[in-house]
Amino acid sequence: MRFQFKQTIRTIMVLFDIVILSGAFYFLWISLYNSDIPNPFFRNGNYLLTIVYALIVTVTVILMKGHQVGQNRITEILLSHAIALGLCNTIMFLLASLLSYEFVDFVGFIWLTVIQMIIVTFWACIANRVYYQIYPPHDMLLVYDDEINHAIKKKLNRIVDKYRILKEINVSEGREAIEAAMEPFDSIVLSVNSTELRQWMINLCYQKAKRLYVVPSITNILVNGATDIRVVDTPMLFLRNQGLTNEKRLYKRLLDIVGSLCGILVLSPIFLVTALAIWAYDRKNVFYTQERLTIDGKVFKVLKFRSMIVDAERNGAQLATVDDDRITPVGKIIRKLRIDEIPQLFNVLKGDMSLVGPRPERPEIAAEYEKSMPEFAYRLKAKAGLTGYAQVYGKYNTTAYDKLLMDLIYIENYSFLLDLKLMILTLRVVMMPDKTEGIQQGERMAQTKKTTEE
Structure with a gap:
């Protein structure tokens, strides 16, 4: 149950972020720019422009992955927002200039970006803290077959807010030992080379409703890019294997x-x-x-x-x-x-x-x-x-x-x-x-x- 509604919670947090950022733009617009354009907007026009701003902010923040609360580090979220807001506010500066028939003062948009980044900093810290309170780090079991694949533990454990590998087991201990070791864990990391063992683990985790993180092989990636075709009553996968068309x-x-x-x-x-x-x-x-x-x-x-x-x-x-x-x-x-x-x-x-x-x-x-x-x-x-x-x-x-x-x-x-x-x-x-x-x-x-x- 702890894994449910993650996307809903992230969406609520991001919507809150977008509303605050758009609100900051709204107050800047009606305070500094709306009265200076030849045909100032009345109430509905200002609302419509703010909605346009909100849509642009949403697109740019998502493209830059600034919305990934609980997935990215705070520094990455802030950097993503800085670039997204820079792009968005530049677009709105050009739009304001078009409405004014001349270049408007850019200083207001610079201050807007600074204020928005201060807001985003508080939002990111609070949002990440709330998220990790609701969804603490995953207690994970690592299943590996050699020391090369065992090294994934060091990488995941560096992201302490999200992952915590508490136990690891080598496939040499046998399938019964692996299945027994899985019981207390909701999440399993699979880093093995054997295709047969991969298949067994995937089926087992599906049966037991365990979250499974698989380190892919080259074959996995090639098959994942295949096209599903239906020329007979047996499902087939088509691999072009020629690169780009x-x-x-x-x-x-x-x-x-x-x-x-x-x-x-x-x-x-x-x-x-x-x-x-x-x-x-x-x-x-x-x-x-x-x-x-x-x-x-x-x-x-x-x-x-x-x-x-x-x-x-x-x-x-x-x-x-x-x-x-x-x-x-x-x-x-x-x-x-x-x-x-x-x-x-x-x-x-x-x-x-x-x-x-x-x-x-x-x-x-x-x-x-x-x-x-x-x-x-x-x-x-x-x-x-x-x-x-x-x-x-x-x-x-x-x-x-x-x-x-x-x-x-x-x-x-x-x-x-x-x-x-x-x-x-x-x-x-x-x-x-x-x-x-x-x-x-x-x-x-x-x-x-x-x-x-x-």
């Missing part, structure tokens, strides 16, 4: 051309400032190119702002590590803000890359991954991307295997709207420093499946 590639290419051109135009001041800063530091090359892999294993030269010393790879190819002394002071800033990636917009415009897709990997590092994980080549069924599913939901030091799973989720579930969603969520990722954290010192590249916390 030609039709989807066309739509994607059109988005890439328009998006890269707009990005280059809008970000041109940042291009100039960054280039001057890099050159002023050591009077060396501003850009650097590097061979990367894209769709069908094609090799291209990726263009980036140089963030490391000139001879950073004199000892061979390697990923950036924590506190990497090869990174310049300017490089630390542009890497944290992801500015070093901006020149890849020219790669997108040229057609080597897409705005959204699997991160382009270096041929030599990809070859190393494929020695222990041949499925790593599956990522090449889609064009490499400036941002993507793994970049939004993973980190720089996320294991290669986990990045592969996320890239396959993207490829198998691609849609135009998914691309737009990931592009918008990238704004939030840019403001999260932990997303750029390097691998551990002494490692040449990210581990294939073992987590970096070990």
Whole structure:
């Protein structure tokens, strides 16, 4: 019973949030702007404009995942709201300017955003506290088959407000022991490689009405992206296994051309400032190119702002590590803000890359991954991307295997709207420093499946 009505409670909390934010806009509008437009609104007009504002706030907050009370950390909720409100208030500033036939004073909207963020801070703290009082952390049982899969415990236990693995059991103890260990727990985490054991656990948890968290395999993801077809009286699943269709590639290419051109135009001041800063530091090359892999294993030269010393790879190819002394002071800033990636917009415009897709990997590092994980080549069924599913939901030091799973989720579930969603969520990722954290010192590249916390 404790798991019931979660969505209803979240919805009530979010509606309360939207009402307060919209109310703040309403008072700003009638106090500062309505009387200044040539044809001021009366009561109903002001109400209608506030409803429009509420709809825009709702859409932007949901897109940025600022509504996920009890799922995201407070800092993530606040960051999501900051970006969402920034976008929303900019739209309303332009709308107010259209109604006034001239640009209105933007200071009022700046103050509105500041006041709204103060409100959101109180709301997020109270909402999360209330939510966790109603729904305390899940007491969980971890079922695993080796130490690699056992490492998921460390990741989940870091989110202490939501998950609490109190017991773990290895499959070697037998099915009877597993079934007995399950009894006191409402939630089970399953991280095993055996397909047969997975099937048994899924059926058992279904019978006993246990919540089940499954760490997916590559096969699970591919099947999940299958199409349900009914040509005979036996259900069948159809797996195309060819990546994106030609039709989807066309739509994607059109988005890439328009998006890269707009990005280059809008970000041109940042291009100039960054280039001057890099050159002023050591009077060396501003850009650097590097061979990367894209769709069908094609090799291209990726263009980036140089963030490391000139001879950073004199000892061979390697990923950036924590506190990497090869990174310049300017490089630390542009890497944290992801500015070093901006020149890849020219790669997108040229057609080597897409705005959204699997991160382009270096041929030599990809070859190393494929020695222990041949499925790593599956990522090449889609064009490499400036941002993507793994970049939004993973980190720089996320294991290669986990990045592969996320890239396959993207490829198998691609849609135009998914691309737009990931592009918008990238704004939030840019403001999260932990997303750029390097691998551990002494490692040449990210581990294939073992987590970096070990």
